[in-house]
Amino acid sequence: MSFERIKQKLNILADAAKYDVSCSSSGSKRTNTNKGLGDSSGMGICHSYTEDGRCVSLLKILMTNYCIYDCAYCVTRKSNDIKRAAFKIQEVVDLTINFYRRNYIEGLFLSSGIFKSADYTMERLVAVAKKLRAEERFNGYIHLKSIPGTSDELMYEAGLYADRLSVNIEIPTISGLKLLAPDKKHEDFTRPMTKVKNEIIQFRAEQKVIKSTPKFAPAGQSTQMIIGATGESDKEIMYSATYYYKKYQMKRVYYSGYVPIADDRRLPALGSQVPMLRENRLYQTDWLLRFYGFQVQELLNDRHPNLDIDVDPKLGWALRNLDFFPIDVNTADKLMLARVPGLGIQSVHKIVSARRFRKLNWEHLKKIGVALNRAKYFMVCDSARWEHRDLEASTIKGKILGNSVGKFRKEYSTQLKLFA
Amino acid sequence: MNDSKILIYDGSFNGFLTAIFVAFEEKIKVTDIQKNSVSQNGLFSDTETIFTNIEKAKRVWNGIQSKSSSAIKNIYFAYMSESKGVELLLYRYVRKLFAAPSSEHSDYSDGIVLKVGQLAKSVGREKHRMEAFVRFQLTKDDVYFANIEPDFDVLPLISKHFRSRYADQQWIIYDVKRKYGLFYDLERVEIISLDLQEVYSNSIKRSSAFGTQEYDYQDLWNNYFKSTHIKSRINKKLHTQHVPKRYWKYLSEKKEAV
Numbered sequence: 001m002s003f004e005r006i007k008q009k010l011n012i013l014a015d016a017a018k019y020d021v022s023c024s025s026s027g028s029k030r031t032n033t034n035k036g037l038g039d040s041s042g043m044g045i046c047h048s049y050t051e052d053g054r055c056v057s058l059l060k061i062l063m064t065n066y067c068i069y070d071c072a073y074c075v076t077r078k079s080n081d082i083k084r085a086a087f088k089i090q091e092v093v094d095l096t097i098n099f100y101r102r103n104y105i106e107g108l109f110l111s112s113g114i115f116k117s118a119d120y121t122m123e124r125l126v127a128v129a130k131k132l133r134a135e136e137r138f139n140g141y142i143h144l145k146s147i148p149g150t151s152d153e154l155m156y157e158a159g160l161y162a163d164r165l166s167v168n169i170e171i172p173t174i175s176g177l178k179l180l181a182p183d184k185k186h187e188d189f190t191r192p193m194t195k196v197k198n199e200i201i202q203f204r205a206e207q208k209v210i211k212s213t214p215k216f217a218p219a220g221q222s223t224q225m226i227i228g229a230t231g232e233s234d235k236e237i238m239y240s241a242t243y244y245y246k247k248y249q250m251k252r253v254y255y256s257g258y259v260p261i262a263d264d265r266r267l268p269a270l271g272s273q274v275p276m277l278r279e280n281r282l283y284q285t286d287w288l289l290r291f292y293g294f295q296v297q298e299l300l301n302d303r304h305p306n307l308d309i310d311v312d313p314k315l316g317w318a319l320r321n322l323d324f325f326p327i328d329v330n331t332a333d334k335l336m337l338a339r340v341p342g343l344g345i346q347s348v349h350k351i352v353s354a355r356r357f358r359k360l361n362w363e364h365l366k367k368i369g370v371a372l373n374r375a376k377y378f379m380v381c382d383s384a385r386w387e388h389r390d391l392e393a394s395t396i397k398g399k400i401l402g403n404s405v406g407k408f409r410k411e412y413s414t415q416l417k418l419f420a
Numbered sequence: 421m422n423d424s425k426i427l428i429y430d431g432s433f434n435g436f437l438t439a440i441f442v443a444f445e446e447k448i449k450v451t452d453i454q455k456n457s458v459s460q461n462g463l464f465s466d467t468e469t470i471f472t473n474i475e476k477a478k479r480v481w482n483g484i485q486s487k488s489s490s491a492i493k494n495i496y497f498a499y500m501s502e503s504k505g506v507e508l509l510l511y512r513y514v515r516k517l518f519a520a521p522s523s524e525h526s527d528y529s530d531g532i533v534l535k536v537g538q539l540a541k542s543v544g545r546e547k548h549r550m551e552a553f554v555r556f557q558l559t560k561d562d563v564y565f566a567n568i569e570p571d572f573d574v575l576p577l578i579s580k581h582f583r584s585r586y587a588d589q590q591w592i593i594y595d596v597k598r599k600y601g602l603f604y605d606l607e608r609v610e611i612i613s614l615d616l617q618e619v620y621s622n623s624i625k626r627s628s629a630f631g632t633q634e635y636d637y638q639d640l641w642n643n644y645f646k647s648t649h650i651k652s653r654i655n656k657k658l659h660t661q662h663v664p665k666r667y668w669k670y671l672s673e674k675k676e677a678v
Contacts, residue, residue: 003636003639003640006640007639007640007643010640010643010644010647011643011647014643014644014647014648015647018647018648018649018650019650031584032584032585032587035587035588036587036588037586037587037588037589038585038586039584039585042581045548045551045552046552046662047552047553048552048645048663048671048673049658049659049662049663050645050648050649050650050659051649051654051655051656051659052649052650052653052654052655052658052659053655053658053659053661053662054648054650055662056645056648059644060648095640098637099637099640099641099644101556101558101564101586101589102555102556102557102558102564102637102641102672103554103555103556103566104555104641104672104673137588257653259650259652259653260652274652274653276653350528351528353526353527353528354526354527354528354529355529356527357527357529357530358529360529364528364529367528367529367531367534368528368529368534
């Protein structure tokens with residue numbers, strides 16, 4: 001094989017794949033039992049980090065960037081004048097194996113532009129995965145993109161070889177989808193999701209009876225939404241994320257701040273800023289919903305359709321609900337502790353363990369690693385020092401912001417002047 | 421004063437566990453536990469040399485493990501930090517563990533417990549980093565070879581990970597700082613020491629030990645790495661936070677940056 005040619009293809013097809021955010025390589029249970037290559041039973045590993053600070057865990061490439069669709073938000077859309085290329089199946093297999101053997105990656109993330117038809121494209125993705133598993137005895141991680149509109153039979157086969165499957169819904173609302181991707185139907189996205197969900201449920205049921213039932217997508221499925229392309233509110237985004245978590249039992253929903261790539265009047269202009277702070281707040285909200293016992297209605301509703309920019313969503317919620325506080329660190333239950341701003345899940349566990357031995361005071365909490373700068377306004381402990389009774393929400397907010405530095409601070413420093 | 425002693429051991433983990441055994445058995449008031457290579461006599465205390473005994477070490481290991489499996493992991497990891505005075509700290513930790521009725525290891529309001537936890541955590545982090553940052557280069561003898569220079573002695577901790585992952589290829593991971601390595605010969609992992617002529621960092625300069633195909637793949641990987649950056653989101657600070665500069669010279673994707 002000619003390295004120069006491969007290099008050119010890799011440049012084109014990796015460049016087009018980088019807007020897919022997911023790089024997770026955890027959650028699978030594929031152990032190396034056949035003395036083959038690779039093992040993905042442990043936690044995920046980030047082998048390197050891009051210069052924008054994102055994890056590089058998988059070889060993330062497109063099979064091809066030829067595409068029959070013309071979605072406005074996508075670099076590989078048909079009408080875009082860019083270099084096009086396509087990998088052969090064996091080329092992808094060789095790259096994956098040789099990168100993996102050198103400990104560069106955890107596995108492969110294979111996506112594709114759609115050429116000819118959904119099924120024709122998906123067939124080729126499945127062929128790569130099958131070859132890796134059957135011929136190369138590869139037990140590393142494989143993430144396949146489900147091409148919208150793929151038939152159920154092919155989705156089933158994909159699940160047999162892949163660890164994770166994903167369809168990116170990209171646009172959180174159906175009206176937005178009509179505007180930016182007129183050739184695609186909402187059903188094209190949900191059909192593969194439904195198939196994968198049902199197969200996973202069936203696999204779990206069958207595995208209870210027959211232990212050797214072949215694995216089906218052991219790391220589950222995920223999806224991704226573009227943020228800030230069609231003017232939707234945070235509420236719309238998070239309600240739709242909640243829907244996908246519940247309805248399709250998604251492992252993850254990813255949020256991707258829109259990077260302007262096209263001069264199209266339906267979209268933010270070229271050169272406009274990527275909404276990174278907003279993206280960050282959405283991820284924080286996502287975590288509160290999945291790990292901290294919050295309901296989406298508590299954080300976002302008709303009165304608060306958008307998240308605060310200057311404070312994180314948990315602090316924002318606490319400031320709106322001061323009547324829940326202060327709580328007593330030495331008696332409050334886990335769920336209530338998790339709602340205190342400045343207490344993460346790790347701190348909550350440590351507090352619950354430590355308070356069995358003695359009553360905790362500020363000194364203990366500081367050593368445990370609690371962010372007291374925020375937390376002290378919302379709790380009492382074994383100490384007489386608690387001087388912040390009856391403060392207004394705006395006063396607390398001003399004090400907290402006044403004593404902290406944030407990486408996005410310059411983006412809202414004008415608001416901060418109000419408190420100075 | 422008579423019964424306070426400094427225990428001197430051979431520097432192995434089993435030696436350290438034996439020292440703990442002896443201290444408990446002979447009810448010694450321990451003022452310090454030191455490696456024989458670095459021992460310093462205290463002004464007012466006697467020293468006692470400990471002879472490593474696998475049986476005794478095993479009894480200590482099992483004893484701690486039956487108390488708590490997370491405590492034994494913490495002790496092993498914290499020990500690998502090679503930090504100054506870690507032996508005495510761990511000895512106190514073990515005493516605490518055996519003195520209390522149960523789950524003393526989870527008392528995060530206690531200074532010793534917290535300190536051991538922190539040491540174990542930083543060693544765990546370095547272990548994880550090495551699982552990520554090892555970059556094998558294929559030699560002409562068909563062995564995947566990597567040099568590392570970790571902050572702590574993590575080779576024993578990463579052996580299992582690489583053995584189960586690369587079961588069908590021969591590999592060597594060599595710690596340049598501590599001058600020993602692991603060699604997997606398709607059957608088992610052995611500890612080796614090499615007389616290395618040069619450190620095989622991932623430099624632009626080519627070495628005759630590796631074939632041209634090796635450099636072709638490094639080139640491809642470099643190219644791939646570059647095309648993953650999204651220019652409008654560049655955040656160099658975050659990048660170096662995740663990939664600290666001291667590791668760069670062994671990372672093939674950073675060879676132009678070094």
